[in-house]
Structure formats: C-alpha cells, structure tokens
Amino acid sequence: MSEVEAQELRRVAGHFPTGVTVVTATHGGRPCGMTVNSFASVSLEPPLVLVCLAHAARAYACVDAAGRFAVNVLAEGQEAVARAFASKVEDKFADVAYRTSPHGSPILDGAHAWLDCEVVARHPGGRTHTIYVARVVALAAGRGHPLVFHAGQYRGLGPATTR
Numbered sequence: 001m002s003e004v005e006a007q008e009l010r011r012v013a014g015h016f017p018t019g020v021t022v023v024t025a026t027h028g029g030r031p032c033g034m035t036v037n038s039f040a041s042v043s044l045e046p047p048l049v050l051v052c053l054a055h056a057a058r059a060y061a062c063v064d065a066a067g068r069f070a071v072n073v074l075a076e077g078q079e080a081v082a083r084a085f086a087s088k089v090e091d092k093f094a095d096v097a098y099r100t101s102p103h104g105s106p107i108l109d110g111a112h113a114w115l116d117c118e119v120v121a122r123h124p125g126g127r128t129h130t131i132y133v134a135r136v137v138a139l140a141a142g143r144g145h146p147l148v149f150h151a152g153q154y155r156g157l158g159p160a161t162t163r
C-alpha cells in the first residue's frame with residue numbers, strides 16, 4: 001500500500017471542522033502561545049483534555065517546561081488573533097490584552113471560553129509531536145459564537161440545525 005501524502009492528509013483531515021484555540025503558558029516570566037485545533041476533551045471524571053503540539057513550534061518548549069497551559073477557545077471575530085498566534089511574529093501578545101490565570105497562564109480578552117490546565121501525561125505523537133493530557137483546574141465560558149476552521153478557512157458558525 002502506498003504512503004499517504006502529507007498534503008493529501010492535510011486537505012482531507014481539513015474537511016473535519018474544528019473550533020480554534022490559542023494554547024498559552026508562561027515560562028521564565030514570559031508568556032507564550034500558539035494557535036491549536038487539536039484540542040479535545042478526554043474525560044469528565046477526572047476532568048481531562050488533550051492538545052497535540054509540534055516540537056518545531058516555539059511555544060512547545062515553553063508549554064513543556066511550564067507543565068501547565070490555558071486553552072483559549074477563540075470567539076467569532078478573533079480571526080486576527082488566530083492568525084497572529086499561528087505566525088512567527090516576535091511578540092504575539094502585542095495586539096491582544098490578557099490577564100494571568102491563578103495558575104499562571106495567559107487568558108486572552110474576548111475568548112469564547114477558557115480552560116486552565118495542568119499536564120498529567122505526555123505521549124509521543126509520532127516523531128514530531130507530543131500529545132499532552134491535562135487536568136482542568138479552572139474554566140469559564142462566555143456567550144456568543146466560536147470561531148470555526150474548515151478546509152483551510154476561518155468562518156463563523158451557521159444557524160443551529162436542531163431546536
């Protein structure tokens with residue numbers, strides 16, 4: 001059987017619509033963050049979630065060393081935030097206000113929801129990624145609508161299909 005081409009996997013997997021998060025942490029007194037859509041909830045008891053981070057990302061070393069992170073679920077209208085945190089700009093926090101959670105991770109202003117997490121397990125995700133399983137220690141959700149990512153594009157959520 002032939003190998004699956006990376007571009008083809010990216011294209012086909014991209015047909016699965018996701019929300020958009022910014023995973024943030026603080027290490028050495030400096031905030032770090034990156035756009036992430038590999039977020040998923042794992043279990044309710046205990047309250048566990050996961051994210052999958054590329055070793056090539058600068059934020060990877062920061063999150064790994066911190067051993068804790070916040071998942072900021074972006075709101076519709078925060079596309080510029082998603083783009084900034086998916087880029088290689090030097091100061092990603094220049095254009096977005098944030099506060100620091102009691103557990104030390106940045107919570108971005110205007111986030112649709114946020115979850116403050118402590119890493120409880122690290123699993124290899126092939127040669128290039130680490131899958132972090134983390135316990136949720138604080139969380140909150142706002143009103144409004146989330147930002148959505150589908151087929152390489154940012155969009156809003158359409159009307160609900162059930163009442």
Ligand SMILES: Cc1cc2nc3c(=O)[nH]c(=O)nc-3n(C[C@H](O)[C@H](O)[C@H](O)COP(=O)(O)O)c2cc1C
Pocket residue numbers: 020033034035036037038039052053054055056057058059060085086087088149
């Ligand atoms: C919508 C979207 C989702 C992404 N999800 C992930 C992800 O789940 N894991 C990951 O390692 N990178 C993901 N990325 C890529 C990182 O955001 C990107 O590599 C970023 O530049 C890393 O920044 P850093 O090197 O400053 O940490 C995603 C990018 C986009 C646009």
